[in-house]
Amino acid sequence: xxxxxxxxxxxxxxxxxxxxxxxxxxxxxxxxxxxxxxxxxxxxxxxxxxxxxxxxxxxxxxxxxxxxxxxxxxxxxxxxxxxxxxxxxxxxxxxxxxxxxxxxxxxxxxxxxxxxxxxxxxxxxxxxxxxxxxxxxxxxxxxxxxxxxxxxxxxxxxxxxxxxxxxxxxxxxxxxxxxxxxxxxxxxxxxxxxxxxxxxxxxxxxxxxxxxxxxxxxxxxxxxxxxxxxxxxxxxxxxxxxxxxxxxxxxxxxxxxxxxxxxxxxxxxxxxxxxxxxxxxxxxxxxxxxxxxxxxxxxxxxxxxxxxxxxxxxxxxxxxxxxxxxxxxxxxxxxxxxxxxxxxxxxxxxxxxxxxxxxxxxxxxxxxxxxxxxxxxxxxxxxxxxxxxxxxxxxxxxxxxxxxxxxxxxxxxxxxxxxxxxxxxxxxxxxxxxxxxxxxxxxxxx
Amino acid sequence: xxxxxxxxxxxxxxxxxxxxxxxxxxxxxxxxxxxxxxxxxxxxxxxxxxxxxxxxxxxxxxxxxxxxxxxxxxxxxxxxxxxxxxxxxxxxxxxxxxxxxxxxxxxxxxxxxxxxxxxxxxxxxxxxxxxxxxxxxxxxxxxxxxxxxxxxxxxxxxxxxxxxxxxxxxxxxxxxxxxxxxxxxxxxxxxxxxxxxxxxxxxxxxxxxxxxxxxxxxxxxxxxxxxxxxxxxxxxxxxxxxxxxxxxxxxxxxxxxxxxxxxxxxxxxxxxxxx
Numbered sequence: 072x073x074x075x076x077x078x079x080x081x082x083x084x085x086x087x088x089x090x091x092x093x094x095x096x097x098x099x100x101x102x103x104x105x106x107x108x109x110x111x112x113x114x115x116x117x118x119x120x121x122x123x124x125x126x127x128x129x130x131x132x133x134x135x136x137x138x139x140x141x142x143x144x145x146x147x148x149x150x151x152x153x154x155x156x157x158x159x160x161x162x163x164x165x166x167x168x169x170x171x172x173x174x175x176x177x178x179x180x181x182x183x184x185x186x187x188x189x190x191x192x193x194x195x196x197x198x199x200x201x202x203x204x205x206x207x208x209x210x211x212x213x214x215x216x217x218x219x220x221x222x223x224x225x226x227x228x229x230x231x232x233x234x235x236x237x238x239x240x241x242x243x244x245x246x247x248x249x250x251x252x253x254x255x256x257x258x259x260x261x262x263x264x265x266x267x268x269x270x271x272x273x274x275x276x277x278x279x280x281x282x283x284x285x286x287x288x289x290x291x292x293x294x295x296x297x298x299x300x301x302x303x304x305x306x307x308x309x310x311x312x313x314x315x316x317x318x319x320x321x322x323x324x325x326x327x328x329x330x331x332x333x334x335x336x337x338x339x340x341x342x343x344x345x346x347x348x349x350x351x352x353x354x355x356x357x358x359x360x361x362x363x364x365x366x367x368x369x370x371x372x373x374x375x376x377x378x379x380x381x382x383x384x385x386x387x388x389x390x391x392x393x394x395x396x397x398x399x400x401x402x403x404x405x406x407x408x409x410x411x412x413x414x415x416x417x418x419x420x421x422x423x424x425x426x427x428x429x430x431x432x433x434x435x436x437x438x439x440x441x442x443x444x445x446x447x448x449x450x451x452x453x454x455x456x457x458x459x460x461x462x463x464x465x466x467x468x469x470x471x472x473x474x475x476x477x478x479x480x481x482x483x484x485x486x487x488x489x490x491x492x493x494x495x496x497x498x499x500x501x502x503x504x505x506x507x508x509x510x511x512x513x514x515x516x517x
Numbered sequence: 518x519x520x521x522x523x524x525x526x527x528x529x530x531x532x533x534x535x536x537x538x539x540x541x542x543x544x545x546x547x548x549x550x551x552x553x554x555x556x557x558x559x560x561x562x563x564x565x566x567x568x569x570x571x572x573x574x575x576x577x578x579x580x581x582x583x584x585x586x587x588x589x590x591x592x593x594x595x596x597x598x599x600x601x602x603x604x605x606x607x608x609x610x611x612x613x614x615x616x617x618x619x620x621x622x623x624x625x626x627x628x629x630x631x632x633x634x635x636x637x638x639x640x641x642x643x644x645x646x647x648x649x650x651x652x653x654x655x656x657x658x659x660x661x662x663x664x665x666x667x668x669x670x671x672x673x674x675x676x677x678x679x680x681x682x683x684x685x686x687x688x689x690x691x692x693x694x695x696x697x698x699x700x701x702x703x704x705x706x707x708x709x710x711x712x713x714x715x716x717x718x719x720x721x722x723x724x725x726x727x728x729x730x731x732x733x734x735x736x737x738x739x740x741x742x743x744x745x746x747x748x749x750x751x752x753x754x755x756x757x758x759x760x761x762x763x764x765x766x767x768x769x770x771x772x773x774x775x776x777x778x779x780x781x782x783x784x785x786x787x788x789x790x791x792x
Binding site: 140141143144145283309310311312314315316317318319320321323324339340343344347350351352353370374376 | 518519613616620621622623625627631632634641643715716717719721724725726729756757758759760761764765766768769
């Protein structure tokens with residue numbers, strides 16, 4: 072028995088070691104100058120100030136790191152398809168400064184794999200730019216590697232605050248940060264929903280529950296700061312690990328405090344478990360405001376069913392009506408072509424997932440709008456161009472205006488609400504697709 | 518409440534370890550398979566997990582039998598490290614097959630009972646969790662009685678104590694191994710089925726529970742069935758207390774801490790035999 076135990080310990084240690092390297096196996100595909108896609112009307116991408124040196128016609132190597140295996144594999148592969156389409160569109164229009172773009176993909180189901188894969192793409196494949204990465208944890212892991220090698224990271228998924236407040240020089244984020252997004256949700260509750268509930272803002276009791284990675288924590292920090300700034304009473308803040316199997320204890324604590332509003336940041340599985348547990352203990356607050364990832368996913372609403380009607384989720388602008396791009400006909404045609412091709416590639420989808428649309432928008436804006444302005448296609452030249460370039464409208468419905476930290480200052484979040492199993496935008500007014508319903512929630516605690 | 522489920526998952530693991538001597542790293546994946554079976558029967562046939570219980574358990578028994586016959590039987594006499602690597606590989610294969618077949622989607626069973634509660638005087642309990650607890654503890658206790666009272670049970674205990682001597686006494690060792698493996702698989706299948714109205718099925722769901730099951734089994738004393746039952750309950754209680762009084766972020770930290778303490782002060786587990 073003793074020997075057995077020794078072996079067991081050794082084996083457990085071995086598994087831990089393996090898990091560190093797990094997910095390294097990624098395949099690399101040469102860029103596809105692909106298929107039957109409708110030709111992007113997306114511009115000719117004329118090189119700006121033509122570099123003086125003799126024209127370099129080698130392909131420009133870029134990488135894309137997404138979870139292509141594991142729990143987020145589906146969304147990850149949709150994001151990758153978004154990047155591939157952006158690359159194809161730009162290649163079909165002549166490439167960047169006369170160079171075709173060669174895309175290499177890598178699979179990173181977790182931050183450890185993201186680190187390994189980023190190193191591999193840079194050291195072995197020689198990529199100059201990396202697009203990523205769906206999850207905040209992965210984004211930070213990749214940024215740690217790209218920064219050391221002076222490689223550019225264009226992030227369109229991770230919203231962790233640390234990506235743009237840690238002094239990274241070569242990480243650029245097209246979407247908003249978690250802090251901004253958490254704050255937006257609170258602001259909306261204070262300005263719009265508190266009067267609807269008939270509760271003065273300074274008497275509004277707020278609970279914050281979030282998953283404990285940098286994504287959830289970033290959102291919660293933003294929400295808590297904004298709630299305190301607006302004078303709300305934060306009565307509970309709890310975090311949990313996404314592998315949690317039983318939320319009873321946390322929900323009982325929440326029930327004790329009787330909050331009016333719940334701010335929450337989760338992934339899908341835990342978001343469903345949270346709502347279920349709140350229902351089981353009859354502890355649902357009057358308003359539930361989720362943020363990105365979990366509460367925005369279609370699985371969330373399809374699993375919970377009609378009870379999801381009225382639950383809010385802040386997220387980047389999603390499924391904008393195509394008329395939102397009227398001011399830029401060229402972009403409008405590109406977005407339409409992108410959506411058509413996504414739906415053709417994923418026949419199960421009725422609309423393009425936000426994450427994939429963001430991945431496309433990030434890559435397309437960067438390749439089509441930013442890089443042509445770069446005097447040199449090295450990290451210094453790219454950084455200069457990223458900050459100097461100002462785009463009034465991107466495929467996400469807002470502009471590109473990156474500051475010194477790498478954060479796009481034009482990025483904004485929408486307030487969405489589940490209505491009849493579909494996400495409707497209720498704020499800002501200009502993008503509104505439906506009026507607010509179910510305040511307070513019909514499933515709120517009696 | 519979750520303690521009952523943890524106990525049931527762990528009992529199967531402890532039985533397989535105790536009798537067959539296999540550390541089954543694919544145990545969590547059996548749980549995942551049972552959850553998917555319950556989901557598909559519900560989704561295609563409209564039967565809720567409680568109605569599909571017999572079918573599910575029979576399918577799990579067949580799966581257990583086939584895996585034992587086709588894979589496990591070949592390594593029974595091999596080195597322990599080879600057996601472990603094999604079960605580890607099996608777990609990876611099952612995870613990835615599930616990922617290919619059913620994608621990474623979360624598949625939940627929503628029956629009216631999912632969000633209903635049972636009022637028991639001063640306590641209000643979620644009905645599926647209560648049912649899961651009662652059935653899980655019942656099944657675990659039945660197994661214990663089976664091991665204590667029947668001839669085959671006695672044979673299993675004999676093998677667990679001394680395999681060679683048991684064989685000399687005329688016990689058909691291969692058959693008993695197979696039976697233990699199948700029972701272990703069926704028990705974890707039952708756990709998966711009870712879990713399915715509460716927790717969604719997805720390819721990696723096993724991992725969330727198998728780590729727990731290993732902790733429970735070590736806590737209870739590796740091959741001890743009553744140890745696994747008590748261990749499961751202890752972990753469930755600690756998880757809830759830590760979650761309520763210290764915050765959900767400390768739930769897992771609390772039982773890992775207990776795990777370390779037990780290993781330091783009582784390395785053979787609560788009910789373990791001296792090595």
